[in-house]
Amino acid sequence: MTGDAELDPVIHAPARLRLMATLSALAQGDRLSFTRVQKLLDMTGGNLSTHLRRLEDAGYVEVTKSHLGRTPATHVALTRAGRLAFENYTATLRALLGSATTQGSTP
């Protein structure tokens, strides 16, 4: 369906691709703290914030701020649109590789 579509430019940049991949590995309904994402990606806070904002503007990521006692905590999760966009993105990659048939997606 999305075989010859363009690769989503919001996702198609190494830093954001890894960020999307990280969040997509979480179970649906889970969120990950900003600091943990930072560690998993080995990124600076400023760099991560910039990419998160870009994804948030695209509606792919939801950032929630809360307080754990006194310390503020920021958590990040993919939105439904974000998950869908990421699935489309990987499907497009597979189609580009010509492995769509071996994936069994088309009978």
Place this chain on the structure above:
Amino acid sequence: MTTSSDSANPPENTEGLDLAAAESLALIEAQQRQVGEQTEPDARVLYGLWGLALLIGEGAFFLATWEDSPLDIPLGVAGVTLFVSLLTAMVLTSIHIARRVAGVRGNSSRQGMFYGWTWMVGFISLAAVISGVARTGVDEQTIGLLWAAGSGLVIGLLYMAGGAMWLDRTQFALGAWFAVVSGAGAVAGVPWIYLVLSIAGGGGMLAVAAAMAARTKLGR
């Protein structure tokens, strides 16, 4: 359509579209695997810890209660050994899980919390049941049997429930094994139930942990 140069481990980056797509897919898979490995508790560690604790703790009880025991271990020493090994396993389990799931919030942390409370309530209730039975004046050997069989049953059922909840076949099978050998051990009576829980229970868990570790190594 080439990715920019700062991607993690780029192979030769000049072959055009297909390679760029392959690279991106590899990047995604590597990242997802890394996240899974670092944010989920490692079953090999948990089975290893509890397998060892049971092997040592229940083994000590067996050696203390078996008539032909080659080692003359006082019952009190066996009790302390079991207590210390279970406590150690519990503390190390808590540290391991807390480290892995740090920063994860939402459904799976709620699931984990409920599951943790299930263990806690299960063992507190078991203790209450056994202290109630103890007040009827049964002998110490019966109390020992109840503790051993009761904890084996709780462990077995909670592993089966965990297997059902996380669709984990290994955990489910290990739980069923525990429940069955605890029942069989109770029929065999003291001191054999301690031997069963030590070797079949603890040893079985260690074997599963070792098999899982070997499979991961081969899979790499």
